[in-house]
Amino acid sequence: MSASVWAAVWLSVKVAAWCTVLATPVAVPLGYLLARKRFVGRSALALLLFVPLVLPPVVTGFMLLSVFRPEGLLGALGVPFTFAACVVASFVVSLPLYTLAVRQTFEAVDPKYEEVARTLGESPMRAFWRVTLPLALPGVLAGATLSFARALGEFGATAVLAGNVEGETRTIALAVYTLMETPGGDTDARSLVLASLLVCGAAVLGYEWLRRRHRARLELPG
Amino acid sequence: MTPFFDMDARFERQSLSLQTDARHLAIRGRSGIGKSRLLRIVAGLLDATGRLRVGTRIFFDEDTRLPPNARRAALVPQDAVLFPHLDVRGNLGFARGVETSAIEDVAAWLELTDLLARAPRHLSGGEKQRVALGRALLSQPELLLLDEPFTALDRPLRARLAKELHERCAAKGIATLVVSHDDAGTPHLTGEVYTLDERGLQRATEDPVD
Numbered sequence: 086m087s088a089s090v091w092a093a094v095w096l097s098v099k100v101a102a103w104c105t106v107l108a109t110p111v112a113v114p115l116g117y118l119l120a121r122k123r124f125v126g127r128s129a130l131a132l133l134l135f136v137p138l139v140l141p142p143v144v145t146g147f148m149l150l151s152v153f154r155p156e157g158l159l160g161a162l163g164v165p166f167t168f169a170a171c172v173v174a175s176f177v178v179s180l181p182l183y184t185l186a187v188r189q190t191f192e193a194v195d196p197k198y199e200e201v202a203r204t205l206g207e208s209p210m211r212a213f214w215r216v217t218l219p220l221a222l223p224g225v226l227a228g229a230t231l232s233f234a235r236a237l238g239e240f241g242a243t244a245v246l247a248g249n250v251e252g253e254t255r256t257i258a259l260a261v262y263t264l265m266e267t268p269g270g271d272t273d274a275r276s277l278v279l280a281s282l283l284v285c286g287a288a289v290l291g292y293e294w295l296r297r298r299h300r301a302r303l304e305l306p307g
Numbered sequence: 308m309t310p311f312f313d314m315d316a317r318f319e320r321q322s323l324s325l326q327t328d329a330r331h332l333a334i335r336g337r338s339g340i341g342k343s344r345l346l347r348i349v350a351g352l353l354d355a356t357g358r359l360r361v362g363t364r365i366f367f368d369e370d371t372r373l374p375p376n377a378r379r380a381a382l383v384p385q386d387a388v389l390f391p392h393l394d395v396r397g398n399l400g401f402a403r404g405v406e407t408s409a410i411e412d413v414a415a416w417l418e419l420t421d422l423l424a425r426a427p428r429h430l431s432g433g434e435k436q437r438v439a440l441g442r443a444l445l446s447q448p449e450l451l452l453l454d455e456p457f458t459a460l461d462r463p464l465r466a467r468l469a470k471e472l473h474e475r476c477a478a479k480g481i482a483t484l485v486v487s488h489d490d491a492g493t494p495h496l497t498g499e500v501y502t503l504d505e506r507g508l509q510r511a512t513e514d515p516v517d
Contacts, residue, residue: 197388203375204350204382205402205446212376215401219392302391 116187146245170247190224223299316357322507331498351375402446
């Protein structure tokens with residue numbers, strides 16, 4: 086296996102890890118709010134979250150580029166065609182998946198546990214930390230795994246916003262795409278396909294294991 | 308002097324009025340009449356219109372609403388609602404500032420000493436009810452809200468615990484509000500008995516035999 090293959094795998098894992106770490110403090114509160122609270126703009130927010138999930142990722146990438154291009158709203162950050170661009174593109178594409186998974190997780194936690202904690206003297210915040218979050222934790226971790234897997238496979242938005250710079254923004258998906266157009270690139274492409282199958286397979290198995298733990302913790306069937 | 312329990316509330320079409328200096332109340336009514344709902348209103352988990360004052364503290368009135376965690380009104384739900392991620396010890400000691408010796412004392416009283424390390428899903432219904440009772444008692448409440456608290460216990464244990472719970476509450480100055488089904492009866496809880504029906508709360512004509 087060539088060095089560029091390893092570079093692509095390592096880069097993809099780094100991007101997906103950063104993306105998941107950065108998405109967690111957004112997805113957890115957002116998923117909780119959508120599951121438990123009634124507020125103005127709740128439906129609009131839920132719909133907005135669906136947009137990157139259903140839009141072609143290339144279109145999402147195009148919209149991101151128009152915000153981050155030098156003349157754009159956030160042009161001063163100098164994001165396009167850097168490692169940060171990979172993270173931003175994966176973040177936007179995988180956040181909806183993460184948030185929706187977290188939302189479902191919190192919806193499965195009966196509010197009665199929180200309520201009893203309140204009557205035992207706990208503030209809403211402490212009841213969340215001591216009861217609701219621990220009960221939802223396996224589900225939240227499952228959502229993180231799902232988000233990680235989605236970020237790992239990101240192609241469209243990344244290609245537009247981050248380009249295809251070897252060692253800098255060439256993730257697994259982009260490397261496979263490049264190798265397919267390169268004469269004699271088949272061997273490396275196959276290694277990459279195998280690598281992504283392995284990593285994604287592990288992520289999906291991890292997701293299923295965590296999902297079952299979550300159900301067991303809440304004493305739900307299956 | 309204003310009465311200890313001073314409630315003049317309304318939920319939908321039900322009037323919930325009660326003025327008494329008794330600190331131990333039992334409320335009976337058929338199922339579905341709103342007994343659990345009444346406890347939720349007192350605990351602050353459900354909003355009703357009107358006012359409620361217990362002792363010197365206003366739980367709610369037209370202008371204020373004390374959050375559940377400031378009411379010191381611990382709920383013992385009918386189905387126990389133990390925290391599934393904590394063992395029996397963790398559940399008993401859930402409230403802040405509970406000392407180990409207090410957990411062990413209450414566990415011994417409720418015959419839970421051998422079960423302290425057990426997960427709630429491996430407890431019987433009666434054991435769960437006892438843990439929920441101990442957990443509420445250990446949170447140092449001023450008011451204990453009990454929803455059919457002894458239904459899953461066998462008769463001798465039920466009689467002993469009801470009597471001793473009353474003694475413990477009396478010793479610590481904890482007021483109690485027990486709701487139970489018509490047939491279940493509340494023969495071992497001293498105090499005033501009320502009935503809850505479609506119209507609201509009425510003082511029962513006969514007090515329980517103690």
